Amino acid sequence: AQRVTQPEKLLSVFKGAPVELKCNYSYSGSPELFWYVQYSRQRLQLLLRHISRESIKGFTADLNKGETSFHLKKPFAQEEDSAMYYCALSTHAGNMLTFGGGTRLMVKP
Amino acid sequence: DAGVIQSPRHEVTEMGQEVTLRCKPISGHNSLFWYRQTMMRGLELLIYFNNNVPIDDSGMPEDRFSAKMPNASFSTLKIQPSEPRDSAVYFCASSRQGGNSPLHFGNGTRLTVT
Numbered sequence: 408a409q410r411v412t413q414p415e416k417l418l419s420v421f422k423g424a425p426v427e428l429k430c431n432y433s434y435s436g437s438p439e440l441f442w443y444v445q446y447s448r449q450r451l452q453l454l455l456r457h458i459s460r461e462s463i464k465g466f467t468a469d470l471n472k473g474e475t476s477f478h479l480k481k482p483f484a485q486e487e488d489s490a491m492y493y494c495a496l497s498t499h500a501g502n503m504l505t506f507g508g509g510t511r512l513m514v515k516p
Numbered sequence: 517d518a519g520v521i522q523s524p525r526h527e528v529t530e531m532g533q534e535v536t537l538r539c540k541p542i543s544g545h546n547s548l549f550w551y552r553q554t555m556m557r558g559l560e561l562l563i564y565f566n567n568n569v570p571i572d573d574s575g576m577p578e579d580r581f582s583a584k585m586p587n588a589s590f591s592t593l594k595i596q597p598s599e600p601r602d603s604a605v606y607f608c609a610s611s612r613q614g615g616n617s618p619l620h621f622g623n624g625t626r627l628t629v630t
Contacts, residue, residue, distance in 0.1 A: 451621040504619060508558035
């Protein structure tokens with residue numbers, strides 16, 4: 408069975424500092440990895456997915472199959488980045504997502 | 517498109533009462549998911565449907581929980597009888613079928629059972 412682990416429940420940084428939200432997964436096949444974000448009082452929404460290799464709002468994430476990781480990074484955090492971030496995994500068998508426990512990012516002024 | 521629509525936004529009920537949560541997925545999406553979010557356990561998948569058929573309900577915590585999808589535009593999640601430990605935010609999400617299709621979430625229903 409697949410599993411997604413986000414080791415940090417809370418990450419607090421100052422504005423302008425680099426950010427890395429960790430995500431590790433376990434799955435025997437080839438997974439699809441996603442990052443979802445939930446801003447205060449808003450619905451959960453897709454931030455980025457590994458197959459797109461895109462940068463959204465300055466965030467990037469690289470799939471490292473050797474380390475089974477998909478860490479989310481941003482070189483310079485902004486206050487508006489404060490939110491709950493969820494890493495998620497989908498198998499090729501379907502689009503059922505398994506979510507990690509989430510990391511709350513707080514960016515202080 | 518209004519996105520995934522859930523109702524009610526908030527529900528406060530007493531222990532033992534029946535609770536029904538409702539969801540309208542995005543038109544054209546044929547997969548629907550119910551998730552529960554708590555501080556302790558994060559986001560947990562309860563059940564999901566493909567083409568109105570329940571595919572995996574292994575996340576449904578107990579027989580007190582049941583979900584239906586009578587047609588492509590409507591689903592319900594029912595808790596009977598409700599208990600205080602059911603207090604959480606319940607999210608509905610929909611997507612097109614397929615491993616790369618992102619989920620679109622509703623605003624959630626915040627349930628409080630006293």
